[in-house]
Amino acid sequence: MPSDSLKGHVLVAAPGLLDPNFRRTVVLILEHTTDGAVGLVLNRPSELVAGEAVPDLEPLVDGADHVWVGGPVQPQAVIALAEYTDAVVGERSVVGPIAPLEVESGLDDVAEHVARVRVFAGYAGWGSGQLDDELEEDAWFTAPALPGDVFTDDHSTLWNRVLRRMGGQFKLIASMPDDPSMN
Secondary structure (H helix, E strand, C coil): CCCCCCCCEEEEECCCCCCCCCCCCEEEEEEEECCEEEEEECCCEEEEEHHHHCHHHHHHCCCCCEEEECCCEEEEEEEEEEEECCHHHHHHCCECCEEECCCCCCHHHHHCCEEEEEEEEEEEEEECCHHHHHHHCCCEEEEECCHHHHCCCCHHHHHHHHHHHHCCHHHHHHCCCCCHHHC
16 A cells, blocks of 8 residues: 555545536545545435345344445445444554454344444546546545544535635635535
8 A cells, every 4th residue: 555545544536526426525545555545425315224224233223224326336335334343453453443344244243342333335536547537626625534434424514514614725725615606
């Protein structure tokens, strides 16, 4: 992993990023290497209930939690992030106790180490140098992620909240209306 890896950071879509897949999104970076980057959009819930959509994970998810749209790449792929309750997470950590859910040893073994799980369909992906180019074009702002970003209960204000905590000029950007013509 390069020393300037954004793993464990969030990308906050700049107001000028108009791609409908990423407009006003907050993306958690899971991996960022010289080969590219992978992330999950944190503020786009779908209508699907996670336990119904992925029955195998039903014992680990909150009954009311939805599947979240992780990004436009491979929308049929399922990625689950877990908040681990102990040191089992280790090197797999993305941010604090949060890491991708791994169930090779079975759900029962994992369940005793997991406080909560969020399920994502699809992901955001960038090829070699692609994310770096987008950052140079000011398409994204970056900030260290917080565990609460992943499991937010209020997805509709996540973009604004992350910008506000970044401070300075970002507080002003956070107050911008979704449609500037409504200002």
